[in-house]
Amino acid sequence: MSKKLPLSLACGDYEILRALKEGTVQPDGIELTVLTAMDSSTRHWRFLRNREFDVAELSASSYLVARDHELPVCALPVFPHRRFRHGFVFINTGKGIREPRDLVGRRIGVKSFSVTAGLWMRGILEHEYGVPHRQVEWVAELDEDVSFTPPEGLRLSRLPHDRSVEAMLAEGELDAVIHSDLIKPFVAGDPRVARLWPDYRAEEVRYYRKTGIFPIMHVLGLKREIVEQHPWVPINLQRAFEQAKTIGMQRMENPRLVPLAWYREEWEEQAAILGPDPWEYGLGARNRHALDTLAGYSHEQGLSRRRLPLEELFLPVDEGRKRGEFRI
Structure with missing residues (x-):
């Protein structure tokens, strides 16, 4: 045998x-x-x-x-x-964010900075919607899979163990969150949280037809x-x-x-x-x-x-x- x-x-x-x-x-x-x-x-x-x-x-x-x-x-x-990522950008509804350019200068949470979903969406926001990643303050919840040294000019901080970007978004401590999954406040129907693109599917189809990329x-x-x-x-x-x-x-x-x-x-x-x-x-x-x-x-x-x-x-x-x- x-x-x-x-x-x-x-x-x-x-x-x-x-x-x-x-x-x-x-x-x-x-x-x-x-x-x-x-x-x-x-x-x-x-x-x-x-x-x-x-x-x-x-x-x-x-x-x-x-x-x-x-x-x-x-x-x-x-x-x-x-997965297309447009449907996983969430905003606090009280911050006056109506379009992607409104994210410039904001404080945005991510699961970790190196998560693929975040990397794709930061690149898409920068190249398709005019939101440079260095003109945003990034707040990460988890440590990175592989540690890296943030380059000069990148504003990145990390939360203590007992904090979460999802809760901070609902409370208004963050303006937006880019996540790999549907976040708990959104699933629960919290009115303080919404998608950046209400018709995210149409935006994802438009993105694919322009770029040919299924991320x-x-x-x-x-x-x-x-x-x-x-x-x-x-x-x-x-x-x-x-x-x-x-x-x-x-x-x-x-x-x-x-x-x-x-x-x-x-x-x-x-x-x-x-x-x-x-x-x-x-x-x-x-x-x-x-x-x-x-x-x-x-x-x-x-x-x-x-x-x-x-x-x-x-x-x-x-x-x-x-x-x-x-x-x-």
Whole structure:
């Protein structure tokens, strides 16, 4: 009986990863222990600080900082999580904020400065709406996945353990919050808190049609030692993630799986706007554009000391022309 390489994989519990979690898809030569119970920020911190997992879904922004600091991690061009960010900018309704330019000179809370959601939205606010990140006072709640030294001119402070940016926004101690999730006061219907863009979906569609970017949130990180000791692992993992995504996307075409009255209509509208595979892996033209943009924001905002090229960031997974195609 052949022996497989045991690897731990920490990731989110996503439909496009279901086949890996349930064992329907198994990477050739690899036995995965799949861990899905952690929240994202915990998973990222534990992987980057302690290297507790062999493979982990990882914050794209934190990965850029980690590579800039030459930590022993690398990544595959697998992007398990993407999300438009306009719907996650929240304002205090008593501060007279009506449009993005009203954020200039304000005090804005973030979960941590290096969170990918914040990096994307700060870059979008600066380049699409004229809100320079250095003309805002930033207040972070958590420590960073990878520590960095804020550059001169960046106004950044960190809250004590017993304070939260969500509560401070509701109380008026912050003017706005950029978050990776829906914040508690908003979910609870607190009238003191609202979205910056009430029709955020229309704004996100407009942004996509202008830029072609569906923001990449997470990449697939690996310990460098795994790649050095077993150079065949990256391609086999890439193939397995591609297979799992193909199965997941085909399964989700069935409207009977989801208790939403107009699910199929939403699925078709997504395809009409974003194309047939919005969750595309690899370094094709659309993904390169998104990742180059994110790397530029990271350098511009002082998280990475140089602009990192994609060839340094992602392991090669090419199997040769017309080779390695997965079919079901």
